[in-house]
Amino acid sequence: EVHLVESGGGLVQPGGSLRLSCEASGFSFGTFGMTWVRQAPGRGLEWVSAISASGGGTFYAPSVKGRFTISRDNSRNTVSLQMNSLRADDTAMYYCAKEFQSPPWSAFDVWGRGTLVAVSS
């Protein structure tokens, strides 16, 4: 069965850093792109970042560009999100999701349960 499990969330002060991880299982991880989507408390979904299967292509929302870095380790079936210079408006549940490839990048068909990030002093 296909699974995505996020970890690394927690409480951090404004200006601080946090590294989220998403461990995948049940599929050939190195052949699929991955993405991060977040949801602030009581709000809608916001796309954050994506990375190609090889890791050679990375993409960011304007709100996080220059502060967040997405990466992946295909030998460990893991995608990560390094979050620096965190702000209060980064407070959210962060979900990782897997690319649906029929055709490539047409949707995201498997989602994790999320990891909660709270930025507060």
Place this chain on the structure above:
Amino acid sequence: DIVMSQSPLSLPVTPGEPASISCRSSQSLLHFNGNNYLGWYLQKPGQSPQLLMYLGSSRASGVPDRFSGSGSGTDFTLEISRVEAEDVGVYYCMQVLQTPYTFGQGTKLEIK
């Protein structure tokens, strides 16, 4: 950036009745390959989002056939032929034609 707009934002429905959600994009989502890069997701209470439809009108695996998607270019619709209690939640459209990918505001479907 492509702006996505959904309506209505709240949708009370009687079980067994149909429901319809509209999604409009600020730019055409029609790719040169002929596909519309528009997906629909449902987030049930307390759960992660789940994929319902991709490419505007293709049902994802395991999605009941009471769900259907239509539209092209900038105007899309998700229809539920007969709403069931398990369909409650927030429905989002999402464009994946170009980054930054963007979601609609969400439509909350509730049972009357």
